[in-house]
Amino acid sequence: MYSFENCGPLFQEMPAFLRKNKYQNVTxxxxxxxxxxxxxxxxxxTYFSQHPENLQALIKYMGLEQDVRGRWLEAYPFEKHTQGWNPNPEEALFVDxxxxxxxxxxxxxxxxxxxxVRIVLEDLPGTLAHSLPTPGVDKLGHDFFLPQPIKGAKFYHLGWILHNWSDEKAKIILHQIKLAMTPQSVLLINDMILPETQIPAFATAxxxxxLGACGSLERTGQQWNDLLADVGLVIQDANVYDHELFHGEDYPMAGQY
Ligand SMILES: C[S@@+](CC[C@H](N)C(=O)[O-])C[C@H]1O[C@@H](n2cnc3c(N)ncnc32)[C@H](O)[C@@H]1O
Structure with missing residues (x-):
């Protein structure tokens, strides 16, 4: 359904659009x-917020993606980063x-x-209206271009967010998070790291x-380094958790990164 509702029209339009724009990049x-x-x-x-069929298709697809992308929770060494961290109950452990x-x-x-400790779900109010009724999860309507209201959380998580935004906009999102972080905070970015060449079909698609939906892109390791360096952040570690590599393709991706 996601492919038909939210991707099909893009691919139908893409050849004519690219021809007209002389195959230039779009941001x-x-x-x-x-x-x-x-x-x-x-x-x-904004369009999705006014078209329930597209919003629902996105929500369903993000739910299905848990089967692969949810594995990051098993691969990430949380305990290593929480040793010696003694929060009071008001402090947030995880802000998504x-x-x-x-x-x-x-x-x-x-x-x-x-x-x-607190687990906080942030998204636009129209999306939060459909949120799962999980006990122990606080919900907060928040536009990530505005100052981050939860200060000093242990983990901030951005899952498939930055790939929706050009470098210019991604830097604003990152900057707002950086301002809320303390030296104990960790920013978790859950996105692809593309190899420089021979990019697998799923990642290419x-x-x-x-490009078609957001004028944005999937990024290579170098592009990630450059983006984060521009806002004064440094990659400490990259954990590869999609062991079927790019959703099922047997390919030696940027695991070496
Ligand atoms: C591709 S989905 C990723 C969802 C989730 N993080 C995941 O990994 O499955 C992008 C999310 O960004 C949210 N979003 C878009 N613009 C936003 C904004 N300005 N502020 C906060 N959330 C926004 C959308 O509502 C959507 O839920």
């Missing part, structure tokens, strides 16, 4: 393939920024059922969807 999310494909001036997420309806907050709560 303006309000002047990309989405607008002629959906006959709108709106950007993707742009966390959709809360699939990863629910998995996180399931993994750490006993910990008496998703990169084209990002």
């Amino acid at each position: 303006d999310r309000k002047a990309t393939i989405f607008q002629p494909a959906y006959n709108t001036d709106l950007d993707t997420y 920024i742009g966390g959709n309806v809360g699939h990863y907050c629910a998995l996180f709560r399931k993994k750490f059922p006993e910990i008496p 998703l990169d084209l969807v990002m």
